[in-house]
Amino acid sequence: MKPLLNTLFVTTQESYLAKDGECVAVHQGDVLKGKVPIHTLGGLVLFGQISCSPFLLGHCAKNGVTVSWLTQNGRFLAAMHGPVSGNVLLRREQYRRADNEDASASIAASMVIGKIANCRTVLLRTARERPSRELDGAADRLVQCLRRLREPLPLNVVRGIEGEAGQAYFGVFDKLIRNADPAFRFAGRNRRPPLDAVNCLLSFLYTLLVHDVRGALESCGLDPAVGFLHRDRPGRPSLALDLMEEFRPYLADRLACTLINRGQVKAKGFKHTESGAVIMDDATRKEVLTAWQERKQETVEHPFLQEKMATGLLYHCQARLLARYLRGDLDAYPPFVIR
Amino acid sequence: MHHHPPTDPIPISALQHYLYCPRQCALIHLEQLWTENVYTAEGRQLHEKAHDAATESRGDRKIVTGLLLHSLRFGLTGQADVVEFHRRDGNWQPYPVEYKRGRPKSHAADRIQLCAQALCLEEMLHVAIPEGALFYGKTRRRQVVALDEALREETRRTVEAVHDLMRQGKTPPPPALEIANAICPACSLQDECLPLVPRKSAARYLQSVLEGA
Numbered sequence A: 001m002k003p004l005l006n007t008l009f010v011t012t013q014e015s016y017l018a019k020d021g022e023c024v025a026v027h028q029g030d031v032l033k034g035k036v037p038i039h040t041l042g043g044l045v046l047f048g049q050i051s052c053s054p055f056l057l058g059h060c061a062k063n064g065v066t067v068s069w070l071t072q073n074g075r076f077l078a079a080m081h082g083p084v085s086g087n088v089l090l091r092r093e094q095y096r097r098a099d100n101e102d103a104s105a106s107i108a109a110s111m112v113i114g115k116i117a118n119c120r121t122v123l124l125r126t127a128r129e130r131p132s133r134e135l136d137g138a139a140d141r142l143v144q145c146l147r148r149l150r151e152p153l154p155l156n157v158v159r160g161i162e163g164e165a166g167q168a169y170f171g172v173f174d175k176l177i178r179n180a181d182p183a184f185r186f187a188g189r190n191r192r193p194p195l196d197a198v199n200c201l202l203s204f205l206y207t208l209l210v211h212d213v214r215g216a217l218e219s220c221g222l223d224p225a226v227g228f229l230h231r232d233r234p235g236r237p238s239l240a241l242d243l244m245e246e247f248r249p250y251l252a253d254r255l256a257c258t259l260i261n262r263g264q265v266k267a268k269g270f271k272h273t274e275s276g277a278v279i280m281d282d283a284t285r286k287e288v289l290t291a292w293q294e295r296k297q298e299t300v301e302h303p304f305l306q307e308k309m310a311t312g313l314l315y316h317c318q319a320r321l322l323a324r325y326l327r328g329d330l331d332a333y334p335p336f337v338i339r
Numbered sequence B: 001m002h003h004h005p006p007t008d009p010i011p012i013s014a015l016q017h018y019l020y021c022p023r024q025c026a027l028i029h030l031e032q033l034w035t036e037n038v039y040t041a042e043g044r045q046l047h048e049k050a051h052d053a054a055t056e057s058r059g060d061r062k063i064v065t066g067l068l069l070h071s072l073r074f075g076l077t078g079q080a081d082v083v084e085f086h087r088r089d090g091n092w093q094p095y096p097v098e099y100k101r102g103r104p105k106s107h108a109a110d111r112i113q114l115c116a117q118a119l120c121l122e123e124m125l126h127v128a129i130p131e132g133a134l135f136y137g138k139t140r141r142r143q144v145v146a147l148d149e150a151l152r153e154e155t156r157r158t159v160e161a162v163h164d165l166m167r168q169g170k171t172p173p174p175p176a177l178e179i180a181n182a183i184c185p186a187c188s189l190q191d192e193c194l195p196l197v198p199r200k201s202a203a204r205y206l207q208s209v210l211e212g213a
Helices: A054-062 A088-099 A101-129 A133-148 A155-171 A197-219 A238-261 A282-297 A311-326 B013-020 B022-030 B036-049 B109-125 B149-168 B177-186 B202-212
Strands: A006-010 A015-020 A023-028 A031-037 A041-047 A066-070 A076-080 A270-272 A278-280 A299-301 A308-310 B054-058 B061-071 B076-088 B091-100 B131-136 B141-146
Touching: A006 A023, A006 A282, A015 A054, A041 A197, A054 A066, A054 A076, A066 A197, A076 A197, A088 A101, A088 A311, A101 A133, A101 A155, A101 A238, A101 B202, A133 A155, A133 B202, A197 A238, A197 A278, A197 A282, A197 A311, A238 A282, A238 A311, A278 A282, A282 A311, A299 A311, A308 A311, B013 B022, B013 B109, B013 B149, B022 B149, B061 B109, B076 B109, B091 B109, B109 B131, B109 B141, B109 B149
Parallel strands: A006 A041, A041 A066, B091 B131
Antiparallel strands: A015 A023, A023 A031, A066 A076, A270 A278, A299 A308, B054 B061, B061 B076, B076 B091, B131 B141
16 A cells, blocks of 8 residues: 555644745744655645645645645635546546436445444444443444345435434434543534534544545545535535545544543633634644544554555545446445444 | 557557556556556656657767657557667668666567557658667667567557557456466556455445444
8 A cells, every 4th residue: 555645734823834845844933843745745734824835735736735724623614636637537437326326326325334334333342341221222223224225225215324323323422422521421413513522523523534535535536526425515525525424433433532531632622602612722623633643543454455554544445446446346335344 | 450440649658558467558548547656657767758859970870869759550659768870871770779777578568669669660751660679777788679570460469459448448357366466566556456356346245244233
């Protein structure tokens, strides 16, 4: 596998990024804070008031480095990608399948199977440590959902099952949090804006994940905007959202729980704004970003390819597997399933 | 020559890719997969080559580097490392020389590439080219290659096979396991190709996930 490329996160307000030879140079005021060689980077993620020279942007585009701008609190604003690579045959096949209800349903079902299986594993891991009737009950409901997916189903039914599984899973998600602080109670998923600390943390991690998955799709020549499970909407990276589903429980949800349970993030690091939204303070955000980067370095065996790789390469692998499936090398799309 | 509508001209380098592995050729030229290694490796070569054609004269020998080549008849395009022109009876006889970094190989890929260059030159200059040479960096030896009918036939067949591949627009499966074991480790497209994947069944894998639940 190719080396895992890093993502450079810039969170210090008023930073200025410029091209310096083959490097990204980070300036703060008159101080050069550091230089990173471009060929070690897969993406730049800029939080808030960070500026970039046009020459750096051109250099990023040329080197396939995705740049994402987020608000200081991590809400996505915009992204810049280089020219999509030249695999027009692959993209045409992607559009053909996306236009076909049955073909879409079959890919969507594979992705949903991956997601539900991984949700169930996350619940069962906690249930093994601390047995709970609620967790077992939810895991059983997830098994029921998986059983129904043994047959080919229409796309809207697949979407319905995905929604049902999500309810069962998030219905007991609070049980995964061992921290007794009332600030970390979870009563259900909410977003835009997140109204409590756990949702704030989940939304933030999902933003990081979608940036990475999107980059992985682009580097394979797939169009991140045309999905199978998620309906296309202008500006929505539907395929990135599709491919992200199997990784939400494994990469984002588990990390959120770990950060809370180990006390790496603290209740006082989350602030309520006047609108009721909850935001992280800078120190908490940095803590999360560091943990995210470390998580991506961990080694894992890919269940389908049976190869060991860095966790951060998994979605690159899945994007390739999806591409090879669309080009006719495989009889189905094999989602990533935790073993 | 063409029994089918011709496709766009193919780069002469595609012949070598095809002879190494038809799937690799399809990934590069059909699917246009951009990969760091292939791109940088070939980019470097192109960079070395992509100077404007330059001519150097030594008495009865002219040496032209970086000459752009094309053949309408065979649908080929490319660039020659070196074409020497030898003066014979008042005529300049073209003599293609292809430079290779490695050592001489047992297979015909290098000779076929040289022959394809000669086919272009013959069409461009309206002359017959009976001979060329391969120069190998490792051995520092020049190997004379007779551009005989057998080699021409093999070259024409390869050119046609690559055009067919482009026309069909379908990437062939990876080679059989024993061939794959020999050629895949040295291929820079392994990550994109996933040569072992078509031998696996994702449907069976999904089945095991569903039954495991």
